[in-house]
Amino acid sequence: MAVLASPFAVPAAVAQAAATPAPAAAPVSTLVKAVDIPFxxxxxxxxxxxxxxxxxxxxxxxxxxxxxxxxxxxxxxxxxxxxxxxxxxxxxxxxxxxxxxxxxxxxxxxxxxxxxxxxxxxxxxxxxxxxxxxxxxxxxxxxxxxxxxxxxxxxxxxxxxxxxxxxxxxxxxxxxxxxxxxxxxxxxxxxxxxxxxxxxxxxxxxxxxxxxxxxxxxxxxxxxxxxxxxxxxxxxxxxxxxxxxxxxxxxxxxxTPPAPVPASLPGPASEVMKDRVAATMITKAWAVPGLNDRDAAPLDVAAGVLGGLASSRLDNALVKQDKLATQVSASYQNLAQVGMFVITAIVRPGVDPATVSQRIDAIVADFVKNGPTADEVSRYVTGSVVDRIGGLESVGGFGGKAVALAEGALYSNDPAHYRKELADLAAQTPASVRAAAARWLTRPAYQLSIVPGARDAYAEAQATPAKEVPAEAPAPAVKGTRGPIPGVAQVADLSFPAVERTRLSNGIEVVYARRTAVPMTQAVMSFDAGVAADVADKLGTQALVLAMLDEGTATRNSIQLAEDKERLGAEIGAGSSADRSTVSLRVPSANLAAGAQLWADIVRNPAFPDSELARVKNQQLTQIAQELTSPNGLAQRVLPTLVSPGSPYAKMRGSGDPRAVAALTRADLVAFRDAWLRPDKAKIFVTSDLPLATVRQTLEAQFGDWRATGAGGTKSFPATIASASPRIVLIDRPDSPQSLIQGAMQTGLKGTDDLLPVQIANEALGGSFLGRINMDLREEKHWTYGANGNFSRNAFAAPYVLSAPVQADKTGPALAAMKQDVAAYLTTQPMTAAEFERSINSATRSLSGEFETSGDVLTAMQANDLYRRPDDYYATVAARYRALTLPQATGALKSAIDPAKLVWVVVGDAAKVKPQLDSLGLPVEVMPASAVAGGQAASAAPAAAPAAK
Missing domain, CATH: 3.30.830.10 (Metalloenzyme, LuxS/M16 peptidase-like)
Incomplete structure (x- = not known):
């Protein structure tokens, strides 16, 4: 592991575990050879x-x-x-x-x-x-x-x-x-x-x-x-x-305009602004060269070593050692002509921001003086190359091969510039990185501190509302000078990869599909747990357990785990959905054996050290506090209690109850792990270019002797779930230029039901850009950047959820319009034959694009298992779409949704918004944002729900 010079040494509290030999990793040169886009x-x-x-x-x-x-x-x-x-x-x-x-x-x-x-x-x-x-x-x-x-x-x-x-x-x-x-x-x-x-x-x-x-x-x-x-x-x-x-x-x-490359500040600059935030954010930024400069690669590495790696200098010192910050990062944004080198820290509540600022300055000064270690450079370069390999499995989108070629051509006059970038990265040394840091990070920096308080006035908030647009305007006639839009030949059906199943000797099932486009292996250890398994009176336990998994094992502390992952180019992360808790692995297949060893150590042997628990709890508490300042965070803490009262799904309220999280102990985490993260509740899903026999042998070596002990946890779902009585809960968030509107209701459907008919019918209502809700609120009224309605599919429930962030002065009319759009679609203005045809065409013809990457396939495999569908579901789904009729689709949707039963949550400035809502014919309950921490205020408790149909 890298040894950091005092006073930036590894904290003693996390250095107690005996060091273990780092797993052998494939050399970066081998990984670089895998990156090739012939053109x-x-x-x-x-x-x-x-x-x-x-x-x-x-x-x-x-x-x-x-x-x-x-x-x-x-x-x-x-x-x-x-x-x-x-x-x-x-x-x-x-x-x-x-x-x-x-x-x-x-x-x-x-x-x-x-x-x-x-x-x-x-x-x-x-x-x-x-x-x-x-x-x-x-x-x-x-x-x-x-x-x-x-x-x-x-x-x-x-x-x-x-x-x-x-x-x-x-x-x-x-x-x-x-x-x-x-x-x-x-x-x-x-x-x-x-x-x-x-x-x-x-x-x-x-x-x-x-x-x-x-x-x-x-x-x-x-x-x-x-x-x-x-x-x-x-x-x-x-x-x-x-x-x-x-x-x-x-x-x-x-x-291209001439630009100083880069602009130089005459001296250090510092500003402080107030915002309705839960914790102070400190940002330090330097103007630096852009992507075609000789210093682009070393600055990229410098940012990674300082604040991009999981074991970064700033994270080790500010978060893990001194516990001054709950989050810290560094990044290099390499624009065409200039770059921005940015360090950001979220100050731990109660800590003097000046102390954090000074500590960052000292760490940067030490880095400029002494540079990174060779191991730090190698770890960052390995991860960067692996990320590029993974991204290039896609041909297009936001980061695929088309993007790499276009960027090179446009910015560097060379479509193959990605090769130069990788070669430059692989050539970096501690000396070259230190030299670039000394050239640029010793120049004057700009510092911005955003501190809690009423948001400062700003000019944009005073902008006049957008002008009204006539409801109807004639569309331009087709000129027809180029002939009609070309038709479409027969689109080939999806060729979904064959899914194979096997078991390890301890009974864990392995679900596997071979994908050979890139030499990568992706795997997910999926436990039948999820947010629905969270401890009812200790919400946030599951999230804290998952956050603590890589904070130390029996043989490695958190820094050693992070460094070993980075040497392998491996990503190991925990996550959850309503129904499942997961620990995932992505690693170059050349490093699978070593990566699986680390993965197994994190899954099987988490130590939950008390020395780390207080810090990680504080990070989770800060995250909860941040959620309570966010429109989506506020809405998602209240809506589940109204939509799923009495159901385990009502636990889906952000990162937990702050009072409960503050009181959690190591024993609580061990108890949850023993009940839920165990082999008898686990399945492993894998996509890889390696054959199943090789993958199984590797997994057997790491997990085959893992045995469950004691009784596992259980989840209990009611036979039916009914939403609260219709109402509007208005969460007061002053100074909001927009209001977030969310409406939802239980449908009587479960995720394990056949939802294909209602999903097709919903495409023209809320499920796509062309859905009537979005076209009405965005493309006709221009009150929002986007609005939608979709089924939130969980194993035992599938509520229908509407969402739209709208300009504040149109909150009431927008909610009324959404409700009217749904009502009309279900009655007087049902789905048309043309809309149905478009939905079927889109659903069938998009399949090959939707499952282009290994990650897409891996997600589909897990969904099929969760919803109890056959492994070949997507290989046969096109035929199921084509067999569907318009009456079947519209009938299914009409049976599932009743706009009169929607319960609404609005997050906005109550002084401006409540008068707009009072005229909508629903009771309006106002809740201050400060009352949302536990999930709902007393005044917003759900009324007795009507009997489900």
């Missing part, structure tokens, strides 16, 4: 750069278009334009008017989205191979034929959506930090000196002429990179790209 590229006459990568593991193609335009290109007075335009480009083009989600959902597109950053805007979707023509038509039409489809109505609606996206971010604890950090590091006139979301004032000022000119200036083919990755080759791709993009004329090329 071919060509450029059209209009300047469009095209990159093609072939991956035949699934019949899908990732389509990714990256434009060289981001917030750094925005001039003064036009902040937020790039992001606003990202939204506009989803609202139809001249030859494909209407929402782009409609034709793409029809073909089963997955990973369908768009994002904007400081440096670029991208649009991406993964489609069945048979739908590639359609995807290329749509992407090319919005590249070359968009302006005629942008109307004032479209602009006004999307402006409102973006402003609610902004409010949603602002409404979170520490939600204003992003503005302060950007403004503190860079001058106002610096290209990176404002956030991507922009200002309310600039968004309000955006005119139709402005946005059309913005498009003409930045979205030409010569300012873009198109990546096709997946079931495609260059011989097929080239004529298709020529066909759809070749006629688009070149436009201006975005000129």
């Amino acid at each position: 071919t590229q060509f450029t059209l006459k209009n300047g469009l750069r095209v990159i093609v990568h072939t991956d035949r593991k699934a019949p899908v193609v990732a389509v990714s278009v990256w434009y060289d335009v981001g917030s750094k290109h925005e001039p003064k007075g036009k902040t937020g334009f790039a992001h606003l335009f990202e939204h506009l480009m989803f609202n139809g083009s001249e030859n494909a008017p209407g929402d782009f989600f409609e034709p793409l959902e029809q073909v089963g597109a997955t990973d369908l989205n768009g994002t904007t950053s400081f440096d670029r805007t991208n649009y991406f979707e993964t489609v069945p191979t048979a739908a590639l023509d359609r995807a290329l038509f749509l992407e090319s039409d919005r590249m070359g034929y968009l302006t005629g489809a942008i109307t004032q109505n479209t602009l006004d609606v999307q402006r409102g959506v973006v402003q609610n996206e902004k409010r949603q971010g602002d409404n979170q604890p520490y939600g204003l930090r992003r503005y302060k950090l950007t403004e503190g590091l860079f001058p106002a006139d610096h290209p990176y000196g404002h956030t991507t979301i922009g200002s309310m004032a600039d968004l309000d000022k955006a005119s139709l002429a402005d946005v059309k000119e913005w498009f003409r200036s930045h979205y030409g083919p010569n300012n873009a990179v198109l990546v096709l990755a997946g079931d495609i080759d260059v011989a097929t791709a080239r004529p298709l790209v020529e066909k759809y993009f070749g006629a688009i004329p070149a436009g201006p090329k975005s000129v």
Whole structure:
């Protein structure tokens, strides 16, 4: 293990365990060889750069278009334009008017989205191979034929959506930090000196002429990179790209603004702001070079060693040794022209923030002086390479192979730049990392402290509400100059991998599927426990047990465990759902034997040392306090008690009862472990490129002799669960620019029932972007960034849950609209044949994309087991979808949902919101946020529930 120089030594309290030899790990060079994305590229006459990568593991193609335009290109007075335009480009083009989600959902597109950053805007979707023509038509039409489809109505609606996206971010604890950090590091006139979301004032000022000119200036083919990755080759791709993009004329090329690289602060800067938060957050930040600089790799390693590893310098010292902070991290954000090196700490309540700030400074100074150890560098590099390997199993999405190729092309003029990044990482030494840290972390830093208190006034809170948009506006006519949107050939059904089962000699069942796309093994030890097994009068016990599993075993302390994991590139983590508690492993298959040894040590031999228990309890208590300042955290502590009274699922209230957690002892944790985390309640789910025989042999060596002792725990579910009587519980959270609305009711269904009919029927109501609830509140009224309704599927219940964060002045009307949308869908305006067809098409055609990765398959295997479905369920589900009829779907949904029985929780500023709710015909109970800690206030106790049907 790394030996840290005094005064940053391993705390004595966690150094008592006898050291054990670190498991042997495959060298980083072996892991790096596994990272390869072969590609071919060509450029059209209009300047469009095209990159093609072939991956035949699934019949899908990732389509990714990256434009060289981001917030750094925005001039003064036009902040937020790039992001606003990202939204506009989803609202139809001249030859494909209407929402782009409609034709793409029809073909089963997955990973369908768009994002904007400081440096670029991208649009991406993964489609069945048979739908590639359609995807290329749509992407090319919005590249070359968009302006005629942008109307004032479209602009006004999307402006409102973006402003609610902004409010949603602002409404979170520490939600204003992003503005302060950007403004503190860079001058106002610096290209990176404002956030991507922009200002309310600039968004309000955006005119139709402005946005059309913005498009003409930045979205030409010569300012873009198109990546096709997946079931495609260059011989097929080239004529298709020529066909759809070749006629688009070149436009201006975005000129990257000159930027000081990086901006230099004249001296140390410090600010303090108040917010309604539970604990002080300290952020220290430096402006540093970007991704193409020689110091990018060493700064990445420096951030990892300081605060990115589980055994990081800052975590060991501030959290584990001195117990000054409950959480600490360091990161290096490598933008195209600049970078940001950021250290963040959540101060332990009761600790002087100045002490934490000084300690961080001392640790950074020691690091600059002495640098990291070779072992620290190796551990961080190993983990980074393994993360890249895992991410590259996906062809598209937010982090797959298309992303790696596009980033390299756009930012570094080299699609294979990922190779250079990995080579640079692998070449780092303690000396190179120390030298980069000395060059940049000795420069002036910006410090922001966010302290508890009433939120400081800020300009955006005073922004005028978005203008009303006419309820109906004529859609632009299809120009038809390019012909109709291409149809879709027959989409191949999913080829779900064969699932095999075996048992270890002690009876633990192993459920296995082979996946060979990447040399990785993923495994989950799943226990029949979950939040439903939490101790009724000691809520939070299960969460604390899981948090303590890797805080020390019989032979390793927490730091030794963390270091051994990092040497292997292994991730071992605990988690839970309503019905299951899990301990998972992800490791390069070359390191499976050693990784399984560590995994077994954590699962079988947790020591729950008293020396660590007080610290981890304090972290959990701080997490609970943070939940009580968050809109979602508040709602999720109250809603379960109203939706599932008398059921074990009512225990699903955040991280626990703070009074109970504070009183928990080591004996409580041992008792829960003995009752629930035991071999007779366990199953192991595995995906791997290794054969089952090899995997079983490895698992047998680590778990085969594990025997249960004593009696196991039991869970008792009532025959029926009925929600509380309809009401609105208003949780008062002052100064909230948005209100979070959640409504729910029990349906009488269980997760083990066949929910396919109700899920299909719900797709057009609340289950997708095109669902009526989202289209009403977001795309028509623009009161929210997103609204949905879905079945919350647990083994013994499947309540229906609605959710929408809405601007505060529209809280009452939004709740009424959601209720009306549901009522109309179930009565006068039922699901149409077209909506049903779209839902079936999307469900069947998206299957190959939904199960592209090993993680997807692993999740499906666990779901099939939990819901008592056959292992080949997904191999046969397409036929089940096609056999479903519209009357069957609508009838099932109508039987399950009654909008009159919904119980509502609203989190918002009661002074502004309650008058809006009083007229809705339901009793309104106001609860101060301070009363939510135990899950519900006395005034909000559920009334006697009506008998279930």
